[in-house]
Amino acid sequence: MEFRVLKYFLAVAKTGNITRAAEETNISQPALSRQIMDLEDELGVKLLKRSKRNTTLTEEGYLLKKRAEEICGLMEKTVEEISSSKNNVGGNIRIGCGETAGMRIVANALHELMQEYPKICANLYSMNDSGVKEGLEKGTLDFGVLVQPEPPQHYPYIEIKHKDIWGVFMKKDSPLASRENIRAEDLYELPLIVSQQALSNKELKGWFGKKEDELNIVATYTLIYNASLMAEAGVGYLLSLEGILNISEKSNLVFKPLSPPCVCRIYFVWKQGQIFSKAAALLKERLLSL
Structure with a gap:
């Protein structure tokens, strides 16, 4: 399996079209088709589902795409x-x-x-x-x-x-928005939006003093921007770290730290x-x- 052929395969996966992939890689369409067919023969599996409209990946094709991206990335990194x-x-x-x-x-x-x-x-x-x-x-x-x-x-x-402080983003008209800080018991019955990482690492479990299935978790997130839109829409109270959301005067959200403090390094x-x-x-x- 040659590095060059992997790059050809990635071009086909990206464009979903043999003709466009051939143009991107500066190779003729028949030659590109032959390279992909040879790769399939070498691996003993079908990598592509071909139709008149487009070309999509098989299950094995998706796996090769993931590995080929890693291999090509490492190769480029090594050359650099x-x-x-x-x-x-x-x-x-x-x-x-x-x-x-x-x-x-x-x-x-x-x-x-x-x-x-x-x-x-x-x-x-x-x-x-x-x-x-x-x-x-x-x-x-x-x-x-x-x-x-x-x-x-x-x-x-x-x-x-630098130390990150956990707290709650909430709407400015929330009943808790006037508080200087938020205690665990303030949140026990409220709908919560919580980071998936905090749940998997159990970062907040000790602070809450409760198991996660005893809390009213209505949504989880990996990155905060979309989660903040959920909080603005009133879906729930967003538990997150201070300083990673812009809460200017134009924002509909306010941040309140947890008490006692819950800190990450x-x-x-x-x-x-x-x-x-x-x-x-x-x-x-x-x-x-x-």
Whole structure:
């Protein structure tokens, strides 16, 4: 299985059309069709469902697409790392990030680094902790930003000098909006919108003092923007971290911290034994110096 053929296959998967894929990859349509058929013969499975209108992926095709994206991403990352010289630092730094206001510190470090080395490009991927860890293990990420109460056990890390405070976003006309802070008993009977990560990591279980099935959880979320629209619509009270939503005067939401405080720390992590590109190593050094 050749790297070149995988890129051809990804072009077909992306366009859903052999003709357009051939144009994108600068190869003739018959030659591209032959390459895909040879790939199917090599693997012993059908990768594509062909029709007059379009070309779609089989179940095996979807699996190959996922793996081919990982392989091609790693290949491109390797080429960047090897071709980068000491006096010509550049290429991509890939960071998987949880949603946190602490990213400002990482962003400032990236800005300073990119001012010094303009050929560096930051690729940021918003995801939860499980997505970050998967990317680190597969090598598709250089770094991750984890938001959790305790230090990570299996990853080297730099603790970012910022702490996130849990609280509740609610409509300004909510009965609780006049409170300075929110206690657990205030929320026991109310409809709650809760992050899936907080549920899986049980970050809030100790604060609530109740099991999640004893709470009135009406919705869960991975990223906060769409969850904030649910809160604005009155679906429920949105439990989240302070500072990651813009709640200006024009916003219909207000934030109230939990009491007693429920705090998360921010960790900039990487895989044990990671071999860094020059650009990634410089970012790590810069954050260590803060």
